[in-house]
Amino acid sequence: MKFNINGKTHDADVDIRTSLLDLCREHLGLTGSKKGCDHGQCGACTMLVDGRRINSCLTLAVMHQDSEIVTIEGLGQVGDLHAMQDAFVRHDGYQCGYCTPGQICSAVGMLGEVEKGWASHASADLTAVELSDAEISERMSGNLCRCAAYPNIVDAIREVAGKGDRQPVLEAAREIGA
Amino acid sequence: MKPFAYARADSTDQAVSEALAPQTRFIAGGTNLLDLMKLQIETPAKLVDITRLPLNGVTPRDEGGVSIGALVPNSDLAADRHIIADYEVLSRALLAGASGQLRNKATTGGNLLQRTRCYYFYDTATPCNKREPGSGCSAIGGVNRILAVLGTSEKCIATHPSDMAVAMRALDATIVTQKADGDRRRIAIGDFYRLPGDTPHIETVLEPGELITAVELPPKVEGARHLYRKVRDRASYAFALVSVAGVVVMDGDTVASASLAFGGLAPMPWRNPAVEAAIVGKPATDANFAAAADALLADAKGFGSNDFKIPLARRTLIASLRELTGK
Numbered sequence: 001m002k003f004n005i006n007g008k009t010h011d012a013d014v015d016i017r018t019s020l021l022d023l024c025r026e027h028l029g030l031t032g033s034k035k036g037c038d039h040g041q042c043g044a045c046t047m048l049v050d051g052r053r054i055n056s057c058l059t060l061a062v063m064h065q066d067s068e069i070v071t072i073e074g075l076g077q078v079g080d081l082h083a084m085q086d087a088f089v090r091h092d093g094y095q096c097g098y099c100t101p102g103q104i105c106s107a108v109g110m111l112g113e114v115e116k117g118w119a120s121h122a123s124a125d126l127t128a129v130e131l132s133d134a135e136i137s138e139r140m141s142g143n144l145c146r147c148a149a150y151p152n153i154v155d156a157i158r159e160v161a162g163k164g165d166r167q168p169v170l171e172a173a174r175e176i177g178a
Numbered sequence: 179m180k181p182f183a184y185a186r187a188d189s190t191d192q193a194v195s196e197a198l199a200p201q202t203r204f205i206a207g208g209t210n211l212l213d214l215m216k217l218q219i220e221t222p223a224k225l226v227d228i229t230r231l232p233l234n235g236v237t238p239r240d241e242g243g244v245s246i247g248a249l250v251p252n253s254d255l256a257a258d259r260h261i262i263a264d265y266e267v268l269s270r271a272l273l274a275g276a277s278g279q280l281r282n283k284a285t286t287g288g289n290l291l292q293r294t295r296c297y298y299f300y301d302t303a304t305p306c307n308k309r310e311p312g313s314g315c316s317a318i319g320g321v322n323r324i325l326a327v328l329g330t331s332e333k334c335i336a337t338h339p340s341d342m343a344v345a346m347r348a349l350d351a352t353i354v355t356q357k358a359d360g361d362r363r364r365i366a367i368g369d370f371y372r373l374p375g376d377t378p379h380i381e382t383v384l385e386p387g388e389l390i391t392a393v394e395l396p397p398k399v400e401g402a403r404h405l406y407r408k409v410r411d412r413a414s415y416a417f418a419l420v421s422v423a424g425v426v427v428m429d430g431d432t433v434a435s436a437s438l439a440f441g442g443l444a445p446m447p448w449r450n451p452a453v454e455a456a457i458v459g460k461p462a463t464d465a466n467f468a469a470a471a472d473a474l475l476a477d478a479k480g481f482g483s484n485d486f487k488i489p490l491a492r493r494t495l496i497a498s499l500r501e502l503t504g505k
Contacts (some may be wrong), residue, residue, distance in 0.1 A: 017179045019212070039213050040280060052253075052282045058209045059283065062184060063227055110278055118257040121273040121414065126262045141414035142277020 001065050005030065006074025016062055021045040023061035024071055032072035032101045036144070043143035046102040046109070047071050053109025055142075072101035075108065083163065084108050087156035095147030103143045107157045110139045114161070131161050179215050186227040190391060194358045196226045197387035204228050204389060206249055207283040209276075210292040217302065219293075219309055233287075233391055236260060242397035245354075248287030248390045252276070252342065255286060264398035267423050270406035271345035277415050287390035290343050290353065290370070291382065294336035294445075295417055296325060307333045308378040323483040324417065327491070328475075329444040334378030335481055338371065338446050339417050345406060347439035347447035348423035352394040358387035364394070371446035378445075399435065402427045407498045408441070409490060418442035420487060420494045426502040433457045433466075433503060440474070443491055450474060453495075462503035467496045 003010045005028065012027045021038075024030040024047075033056060036044035040058040047056040048070040076082035081089070084104050094100040114135075119126040122138035129135070136154050145153065187193035197204065201223035205211055214220035233247035236258045244260060255261060256272035276284065284292075293299065298306045298316035305314035317325050317335050325335045351367045370382055384390075405424045410416040421441035427434040436458050440448040456470040471492040478488045499505075 016184050017181065038216065040209055043277065043279060046279055053279050054283045055209070055279045058212050058280075060184075060205075060208065060212065063205070063208070063229060106279065109282075113253070113278065116257070118253065119262075119269070119273065121270075123273075126266065126269055126273075127259075138414050139278055142279045 001062060003028075003061070003065060003069065004067065005069040006071060012061075014061060016060070018061045019057050020047065020049075020059050020061045020064055020069070021056040024056070024069075030071050030073055033105075034098055034101055036099065036102075041144075042099070042102075043106055044099050044102040046106040046143065048105055048109050051109075051112060053106050070105070072105055075104065082108070083160050084156070087160045088153070091152045091156040091159065092149070093153040093156040094145070094149050099143060099145045099147075103140070103145065103153055106140060106143045107153075107160070110136075111157070111161055113139070131158075133158065136161075180218060180221045182215075182222050183224040184227065185224065186230060188230055190231055190233070190356055190389065191360065193226055193228050193231060194356050194360070194387055194389050196224075197389065198358050199224050200386075202226060202387065206285040207251070207288050209280050209284045210288065214293060217300065219300065219302065228389070239394065243395050246286050246393045246395070248285060248392055250286045252281040252284045252286070252289060253278070255342075256281065265345075265349055265395055265404070267348060267404035267406050267425055268342065268345040268395075270404065271341040271408075271421075271423055274406055274408045274418075274421070275341035286342070286393055289340055290346075290390065290393070291384075292339055293381075295339050296336040297321060299336060308336055308374070311377070311379045318481055321483055322481045324419065324442075325481065325484050326444050327478045327480050327484060327487050328440075328448055329373050329446065330479065330481075331374045331376065331378065333376055334374035334445065335484075336374070336378065336445055337417075337442055338381075338444070340447065341406070341408065341418060341421060341441060343367070344418075344421055344439045344441035344447040345423040346393060346395075347449050348425055348437045349395050350437070352396075353390055354392040354394060355384065355388050356391050357385060357389075362391075367447070368449065374445050381445075399425055399427060399437070402435075403502050403504075405498055405502050407494060407501070409494050420491045422494055422498040424498055424502045426499075428462070428503055431461050433460060433462055436502075438470075438495075438498075440491070440495075443478075443487060452476075457499065462499070462505050464496065464500075464505075467499040468492075470499065471495045 034044040036042035040055040045057040122134045203222040205225045233249040256269045304316040326337045353365045408421040418441045423439045425437040436454045452473040
């Protein structure tokens with residue numbers, strides 16, 4: 001099977017049962033994405049697939065051979081961090097760090113959804129979205145942090161959202177590779 | 179996960195033809211199916227990948243209303259301008275369910291068919307008539323806090339977990355399918371789900387290999403107020419203990435029309451015409467709202483740890499009706 005991950009083509013000969021998460025972690029050496037629950041409950045495995053955040057544990061690799069996949073490695077690397085990675089570091093948006101790659105990929109995908117005007121359960125008006133802290137919390141509820149670094153995670157996301165200068169996800173991934 | 183064969187369908191005809199093989203499941207979002215396959219609760223011999231089928235549009239129908247392709251993701255459906263404008267209860271219900279990541283993957287057809295989150299259905303070490311017909315129900319006499327109080331049987335008290343389907347029940351949706359022999363049919367959502375009875379493992383009227391291709395909504399109800407109220411253990415990302423989907427039209431202080439459906443209470447998105455009859459054509463008063471709750475819960479039966487759902491459903495319905503009628 002052939003995959004397009006972080007702007008690079010990868011070949012892998014994997015069992016049909018392999019999840020997208022296991023493909024990256026076990027076969028391609030991309031261990032940034034984490035396996036928490038393996039059932040779509042914790043969000044640690046969140047990746048960006050065709051620009052959308054998804055739980056990579058709950059999809060089969062074989063179904064994504066023509067998708068553009070971005071993992072945490074593709075968002076940025078040490079010395080050239082994505083704005084969201086940089087904000088998480090500066091705001092101390094983690095303790096143990098296990099959920100962090102999923103949090104960051106999810107936050108980047110989430111801001112893309114806000115840009116498209118998508119409302120959330122926290123939106124009073126479904127046609128006019130403003131990213132309050134309540135909105136950030138609601139939209140990030142699929143990413144659990146057992147260390148409860150939530151206040152700092154919200155701070156980091158609020159800062160990046162406010163700047164409005166996010167690097168486009170796929171473009172950044174192509175530039176940096178992994 | 180048990181081994182399975184995999185086929186990708188390029189057309190609906192091909193998909194239903196591939197599904198003639200026994201123990202075949204269609205896969206689209208996969209967010210519930212793969213979860214269950216990992217636990218070997220679902221053990222299909224073959225998966226037919228339908229994600230390439232052209233069933234992903236939300237399109238107006240010539241006769242009024244809208245047709246929602248079976249593959250439209252929950253996120254996109256919730257954000258659709260036509261849905262927000264004319265069927266707000268559906269957007270609200272979708273946004274109240276799951277997480278951003280799951281809504282990006284989960285599809286309209288798959289959401290209708292998601293399985294119960296009953297603890298015992300998921301625990302393969304315990305008997306469950308839905309998972310293993312004839313083995314018994316562990317939830318009756320067990321931990322049943324999240325389970326049903328309406329429509330249950332001696333064999334099963336599972337709840338249907340969907341929020342989306344509850345809104346669709348209130349909106350009188352029609353489910354469009356294609357069968358393995360190519361025949362198409364249109365099934366009213368009220369006829370789509372089956373109560374558990376003696377066969378809780380059979381949840382819908384779909385035949386083996388029958389594919390949901392679309393969900394149709396009738397023309398919007400003019401002048402209606404929409405509401406989806408969901409009560410759950412967490413503020414976000416939790417299944418409903420009780421939910422109410424409502425579409426109500428007022429004429430002054432009188433309820434001109436009402437459509438009410440309920441989640442978290444029953445093995446299917448629940449609707450009972452007696453609830454609506456208790457308020458339609460009458461003044462919007464707490465006494466009439468209480469009569470509607472009486473009608474909803476007349477046959478309700480708790481199983482111990484879910485007894486609280488009966489007064490909770492009563493209060494949730496009355497609060498919802500106050501909001502819907504502006505009282």
